[in-house]
Amino acid sequence: MSHDTTPHFHNQPGVAKIKVGSKEFMCIGALPPFDHPHVFIDMGAADEAVCPYCSTHYVFDAALGHGAADPAECVYHSETVLDPTA
Numbered sequence: 001m002s003h004d005t006t007p008h009f010h011n012q013p014g015v016a017k018i019k020v021g022s023k024e025f026m027c028i029g030a031l032p033p034f035d036h037p038h039v040f041i042d043m044g045a046a047d048e049a050v051c052p053y054c055s056t057h058y059v060f061d062a063a064l065g066h067g068a069a070d071p072a073e074c075v076y077h078s079e080t081v082l083d084p085t086a
Contacts, residue, residue, distance in 0.1 A: 007067040008076040009058070010035065017057040018074045021064030027051040028076055 008026040009018060023043040029036035029051070036053040043049045047060045061070065069075045 005067075006040070007069075008038070008078070009056075009069055009074050010076045011054060011056040011074060013071065013073060015071060015074070017059055019059050019061040019064060019070040021061060021068040022066050023060055025058075027054065027056060027058070029054040029056070031076070 006024065006026055007020070007022045008028055009020060010028045010031055011018060012031045024041070026038045026040055027036075028038050039051055039053055041049050041051065041058065043058075043060055049058050050056070051058070064070060067075065
């Protein structure tokens with residue numbers, strides 16, 4: 001079973017652009033409870049994308065690795081842990 005997940009990024013610090021190591025990810029805008037609807041973004045062949053809700057500019061950087069971001073604080077880690085046996 002694969003444990004890969006879709007990375008989630010936010011722009012709580014309000015930076016002009018976020019470099020990400022994934023071309024497919026979710027933008028949540030700001031940190032909860034001020035997040036916007038979580039938007040799936042797929043860059044496809046492009047190397048950048050803009051979130052349609054918050055206008056955060058994302059730029060792909062393969063050197064960062066899957067799920068990483070620059071600035072690193074823009075990676076969102078959910079505090080909710082789901083019980084797979086539930």
